[in-house]
Amino acid sequence: MREVHLIGGTRPEAVKLAPVAIAMREAGLLQPVLLASGQHPTMVTQALAAFGLEPDITLEVERSTGTQAELLTAMVRELDELWSVRTPAAVIVQGDTTTSLAGALAAFWRRIPVVHLEAGLRSGDLDSPFPEEANRRLVAQVASLHLAPTPLAAMNLLDEKIAHTDVLITGNTVVDATLAMAGRKLPFENAALQRRAFNESRLVLVTAHRRESWGEPLDRILAAVKELIERYDDIEVVLPSHPNPAVRAQVDAALAGVERVTITDPLPYPDLSRLLSEAYLVLTDSGGIQEEAPSFGVPALVLRDVTERVESLTAGCAKLVGSDTARIVEEASALLDSRVRRDAMTAGGNPYGDGLAARRTAQATAALLGLAPAPEAMPVSQNVVTSGALA
Numbered sequence: 001m002r003e004v005h006l007i008g009g010t011r012p013e014a015v016k017l018a019p020v021a022i023a024m025r026e027a028g029l030l031q032p033v034l035l036a037s038g039q040h041p042t043m044v045t046q047a048l049a050a051f052g053l054e055p056d057i058t059l060e061v062e063r064s065t066g067t068q069a070e071l072l073t074a075m076v077r078e079l080d081e082l083w084s085v086r087t088p089a090a091v092i093v094q095g096d097t098t099t100s101l102a103g104a105l106a107a108f109w110r111r112i113p114v115v116h117l118e119a120g121l122r123s124g125d126l127d128s129p130f131p132e133e134a135n136r137r138l139v140a141q142v143a144s145l146h147l148a149p150t151p152l153a154a155m156n157l158l159d160e161k162i163a164h165t166d167v168l169i170t171g172n173t174v175v176d177a178t179l180a181m182a183g184r185k186l187p188f189e190n191a192a193l194q195r196r197a198f199n200e201s202r203l204v205l206v207t208a209h210r211r212e213s214w215g216e217p218l219d220r221i222l223a224a225v226k227e228l229i230e231r232y233d234d235i236e237v238v239l240p241s242h243p244n245p246a247v248r249a250q251v252d253a254a255l256a257g258v259e260r261v262t263i264t265d266p267l268p269y270p271d272l273s274r275l276l277s278e279a280y281l282v283l284t285d286s287g288g289i290q291e292e293a294p295s296f297g298v299p300a301l302v303l304r305d306v307t308e309r310v311e312s313l314t315a316g317c318a319k320l321v322g323s324d325t326a327r328i329v330e331e332a333s334a335l336l337d338s339r340v341r342r343d344a345m346t347a348g349g350n351p352y353g354d355g356l357a358a359r360r361t362a363q364a365t366a367a368l369l370g371l372a373p374a375p376e377a378m379p380v381s382q383n384v385v386t387s388g389a390l391a
Contacts, residue, residue, distance in 0.1 A: 001031040002089035004115075004365055005057075009039025009075070009099030012174075012288050014047035015269055016094050016117065019176040019358035021053060027359075029366040033057065033088065037075050037099040043266075050181065050269045057082070068098055068131060075102035083110050089369050090115055090144075092361075096129075096136035108142035115365050118172060119146035120153030121287075123308040129210065133308070145368050147361055149291075149352055150311050169377040170360040171353025178292040179355050181273040189268045193238065193275075196262060201236040202280035202336070204228070208303055209242045210285045217323035218247070221303055222254035224328035225283070229260055231329075232336055237261045238275055281335055281342065283328065290318050291352040299345035301331050311351040316344075354378060 004024065006017045017034065024032040034053060036044040038061030048054055059078040063070060079102060091107040093100040094117040107114045116139050126133050137160075140146065146162055148154035149172035157167050188194040208221050225237055241251045241263055255261045267275070276282070277296045282289060285303040290312045293300045300318040302309075312318030321331045335342040356378070366372035 001029070002369065002371075003033050003086075004030045004090045004092060005033045005035045005083075005088040006092045006094075007035045007037055007079075007099060007103040008044055008094060009037035010097050011040065011043040011047045011266075011269070013094045013097060013099060014044045015177050015288070016173045017092070018048055018051040018053055019173045019180070020092065020117065020361045022051065023358040023362040024365070027362050027366065027372075029371045030089070030362070030369070035059070035082075037061070037102065038078065039071060039075070039097065039099045047269050051177075071098050072102050075099060076106045079103060079106035080110065083107070083112065088112060090365055092117055092365065093139060093143075094118055096121065096132035096139070098131075098135065100139055101135045104139040104142050113144040113368060114139070114142055115145045115147065115361075115368065116140065116143040117147050117170075117361060118149055118153075119143065119167075120148040120150075120155075120157040121308040122153075122156045123306050125306055128212065128304075128306045129308070130212075145364060147364060149357070152311050152314075168360065168364050168375070170364065170375075171355075171357035171378045172291050173353075173357040173361065174288055174291050175295055175350060175353035176355050176358045177269075178273045178276065179295055181270050182277040182296070184270070186270045186274065188271050188274065190264055190271050192262050192264055193267075193271060196236065198236055198278060201234055201260070202232075203275065203278055204235050204237045204332075205275050205279045205282045205284070205289075206237055206239040207282075207284045207286050207289060208239075210304070213285050213303060213323065214242075214244075214247055214250075217303075218250055219254070220323045220325045221283070221328065222251065224325045224332070225261070226255060226258060227325070227329050228332055228336070229258060231333065233260075235260065235280070235336065238264065240264045240267045240272070242266070281332060283332065291350075293317070294346050294350035294352070297343065297346045299335060299342055301328065301335075303328070315348050315351040317346045317348070317351070319345075 008014045021032040036055040036058040038059040061074045090113040092115045093103040147170045282300045290309045294317040360375045363375040367374040
């Protein structure tokens with residue numbers, strides 16, 4: 001069978017590509033090759049392992065300065081060398097990371113069709129998120145097939161003059177991944193979580209990983225968490241910290257030793273999925289968690305001033321609160337005080353998918369290569385957001 005290389009360099013990419021690799025193997029039309037770009041190789045390997053997968057190829061990328069330019073240059077060079085001797089029929093890149101941009105450019109220059117998974121997300125602001133907003137716009141310029149997670153994402157692409165025949169609404173494969181993982185009901189791998197019993201308390205999951213959250217914004221977020229713990233004696237907070245030593249020190253200084261707060265290292269994906277499935281509320285700056293939480297009926301308060309996941313806001317399952325301490329406490333308290341208000345936020349379901357995105361992706365890639373008929377797009381009725389023109 002002809003090979004399709006699925007390239008990922010970060011844990012979220014690996015999580016979202018894993019269901020696609022599995023769906024391709026089940027379809028039997030193409031041979032998926034999981035390619036770890038070398039951006040975060042250990043995290044990619046760990047994330048894939050949760051799905052019973054491992055990288056077929058891992059690039060050796062040397063880094064000394066840690067700059068985006070160094071990383072992009074090194075990955076493009078390694079990918080070009082690989083694809084000069086092992087040329088795939090197509091390359092799938094996911095999202096908006098430096099790995100996605102490197103994979104798209106290297107494939108385009110080799111005239112290998114590029115399939116962009118999770119295409120069409122836009123914040124409209126090149127500075128936020130930085131550099132992701134620019135990365136995904138650049139990938140769109142060289143992709144042959146744009147797999148949009150929602151109708152709104154598809155409309156963004158059409159507004160940028162992408163041919164409608166090259167755009168397909170698939171849903172987001174992270175929904176496939178998190179539903180499959182949470183459905184296993186595995187015990188926690190993290191020892192601290194395994195020792196805690198959340199069944200008698202309301203679980204609040206907090207993540208603040210983005211660079212724009214570091215420093216003073218994170219201090220304000222942590223202050224809000226501490227105030228909520230003092231105000232509600234029936235909540236437990238779990239906060240997986242960013243591995244950056246300075247960030248971890250900042251988190252520990254604010255919350256280490258605080259009763260009913262569990263600070264962990266970055267969690268294995270099965271642990272994170274289980275926490276999401278059991279949470280009462282999520283405070284997050286993560287785009288992925290905004291997409292996953294509605295599948296479990298969990299509302300998200302988004303610790304950012306801008307989000308490209310506009311569908312969450314329109315559907316009502318997420319709300320922008322920024323990093324202001326008083327605003328976070330006010331909005332979280334409203335949901336902690338009223339179960340009815342909390343449940344109403346996610347009553348419309350998940351606007352990001354129905355759990356079949358990976359199958360559509362596998363079939364669409366095969367169709368691009370002339371091996372299968374094109375799949376039907378995800379029914380717009382699955383989405384609260386219809387954007388009018390696609391309804």
